[in-house]
Amino acid sequence: MPSSRADAAFITTPIYYVNDRPHIGHAYTTIISDVWARASRLQGRSTFFLTGTDEHGAKVEKSATARGITPQALADENAAEFQRVLGTFGITCDDFIRTTQPRHIRQVQAFLKALAARGAVTLGTFQGWYDEGQEEYYTETRAKDLGYKSPISGRDLVRASEDNYYFRLSQFQKPLEAFFAANPGFVQPQGRFNEVLGRLRDGLQDVPITRTNFAWGIPFPGDGRHVVYVWIDALLNYVTAMGVGAELANSLGIAESTAPEGSTAGGTGHESDDATLAALAAARSTYWPAQYHVIGKEILWFHAVIWPAMLMALELPLPRRIHAHSFWIADGQKMSKSMGNFIDLPTIDRYIGTYGLDAWRWYMATQGPLQAADADFRAAHFHEMYTAELVNLVGNCASRVGAMVGKYCGGTMPMDSRVGRSVDAGAGAAGVAGMPAPRDAIQCWVVRCGAAVATWREAMEDFDLVLAARAALDLLRDVDAYINRTEPFKLAKDPSNAENMSKVHSILAQCTQTVRVAGVLLLPFLPEKMDQLAQAFGGVPAGCAACGSVSIARVTEAGCSAGDFAALARYGEIPVGAAIAKTALFPRIERKES
């Protein structure tokens, strides 16, 4: 069993079903996870961000058959599409796992074998409503909704049964209750956790984990007539990607040859032998358990109950937290294929084309359904948020500070002449040395920045991206307010007035330093633009020397990791004399009425 590292963090998205086309839901989950991963790296933590594709199951098999290609060919095609699409969102995943890769298949079989060996699996009979045309089972409630008729063919559903292997979930009722009681923050938001607890009180039943009515899946070890049911296969990706089951697979002698027919395992990894698997484990297994499983609310039960129970059965550590977000709706309407109102890829591309990638990430991360309520996606709202927060606040604040340093300080970082006495923005309501008082008495910028950083860190820890972003924006609001109050542009009217010019330099020094700190906090959200800002504001204060950027580097790329966060986010790191340039970050966009 791996032992986790305190200085490491592992964050995952669900793996996406290759039978789907990428849409806003995939974009959302992946982007918010990416923001968190970047923030984690920024803080100097060794961070692993995993996403991927789920490629087995009856639906994939059926779609492939309909197109006259193999399931693997379909999976290859769509997995490539997912990778391409996610790439366009600036995602910094450290790996992209595919469930048809041998490394995954071998470990899944090893885990199932271990589950069976530990008495967590039994053979039973599954009964359900079967659609003979679709070769699919429906749940009791779904069948009832359909009037016990096939939604496709209209024929009556039949009561069918098949022998399946079951995971003895019912055995984990007590252990799960104890775990939840001891970990009240396990599932967030809280409302979702309550839902899980409520359902748990109704009691747990064993769940089937194999199927025999289709072939496109991982053969169940010991009984080749069965394939592993897709969601068991899928859940295990979180540990197989990290090589957690490598030792088990090797010791059980499970070889790649047991992979299903037609599985050629394209894509990134092609680990197939014991040594490769062992290497995978050596490099990654200490990342487990995951710090965050980021998921949509529709798959909460699997992640909050079945997955922990499986891990308990395998005697593996449980993930620390599960964040289940809600759904985007479009203009007040649920998105659905029949409504034709899905925010699809072409729509997303249009937004990114018009507003830029960072703006898209910003809207996703700050206006999305992060908590229990669904969020409405509206074009007008997108435009308003872009203009109000990115153009008018972030962009404009950086612009006016950069412009004044250019005009009044020769484009170099000015000296704060009060350093040594007080780097504040007015110690108390009276202000300092004739300088107008700030709007609050707590405006010592060192303290102010430190508080913002602390708020940001705590918010990130809780996956409260909105609060984290606001901590940075508030810093910029304070800078704006400070400029308005101290009016350096008036003090600078007479350049020969040395005393006033000294004040101007002090004021602008404070503003410049603070804007830079805010920029660091915004980096995970706005990687391109905040990198641009960092370059304009003194170059590279404490970021990655190797790549010459403060952008958060990927930990997996040798020699390129985030710098010392304490220094990076500290007020005052821009050295006096450093070049400061005015920079235009977010262009104003005229919204054409549609």
Place this chain on the structure above:
RNA sequence: GCCGAUGUAGCUCAGCUGGUUAGAGCGAGGGAUUCAUAAGCCCUAGGUCGGCGGUUCGAAUCCGCCCAUCGGCACCA
């Protein structure tokens, strides 16, 4: 049907264990300015805090009922 949640200014929402004139952001209207991306700043919006009843010296904040909206209810990624 069962379980749970929500209902606060035009919009999105804060308001912990009840207590001075109910808040923020955005939008809208007005004002003073000009360093800045016609941005920033200041003032304003008089909203029965879903409805009714109760507890209390006192409730948006506790209890009950009602209305409305929403979520979960297991094999769906």
